[in-house]
Amino acid sequence: MRREHVAFVLLVLVIAAIAMFLVRQRDNGQVIMAAARIVEPDTDSAIIGTGQRVYREICAECHGQQAEGTDRGPPFLHPIYRPDHHSDGAFFLAVRNGVRAHHWPFGDMPAQPNVSEVDVAAILAYVRALQRTNDIY
Numbered sequence: 001m002r003r004e005h006v007a008f009v010l011l012v013l014v015i016a017a018i019a020m021f022l023v024r025q026r027d028n029g030q031v032i033m034a035a036a037r038i039v040e041p042d043t044d045s046a047i048i049g050t051g052q053r054v055y056r057e058i059c060a061e062c063h064g065q066q067a068e069g070t071d072r073g074p075p076f077l078h079p080i081y082r083p084d085h086h087s088d089g090a091f092f093l094a095v096r097n098g099v100r101a102h103h104w105p106f107g108d109m110p111a112q113p114n115v116s117e118v119d120v121a122a123i124l125a126y127v128r129a130l131q132r133t134n135d136i137y
């Protein structure tokens with residue numbers, strides 16, 4: 001192979017590597033949202049305040065302190081978790097039975113036997129308020 005050809009092939013490989021790096025960055029950006037932009041809902045209502053507390057104790061470890069997602073679980077501020085795509089029922093089922101990985105590359109969600117249905121109702125009040133405050137729906 002001539003010298004210019006080798007140089008050309010190397011150049012193409014470098015450009016391809018940069019392009020792949022940029023695409024990965026963009027994908028990560030979609031999964032883990034910028035926490036700085038997230039606005040917390042009003043927690044004056046008792047149920048939203050309780051939901052925020054239980055959410056932070058149990059769910060935040062994977063779904064993020066403000067539902068922005070982590071490297072272990074998806075963000076509830078993503079539009080796929082709007083009520084018209086994941087209804088309230090999906091939250092009760094996820095907590096009771098766990099979730100088989102299907103939307104994301106994080107693996108399965110384990111069932112949460114210590115979280116009661118009353119707790120899930122409070123978590124939902126908080127998560128829905130958080131979604132509305134941040135214009136998810």
Ligand code: HEC
Nearest residue numbers: 058059062072073090091094101102103104106107108109
């Ligand atoms: C150990 C990590 C972990 C914890 C703790 C956790 N989750 Fe999850 N959760 C996940 C992962 C991972 C998924 C995504 C599965 C997929 O769709 O690929 C998920 C998905 C979900 C979904 C979507 C279900 C569906 O039908 O697609 C709901 C709702 C949910 N979690 C609620 C909760 C709530 C509420 C809590 C706290 C009580 C919680 N999770 C705690 C990891 C976790």
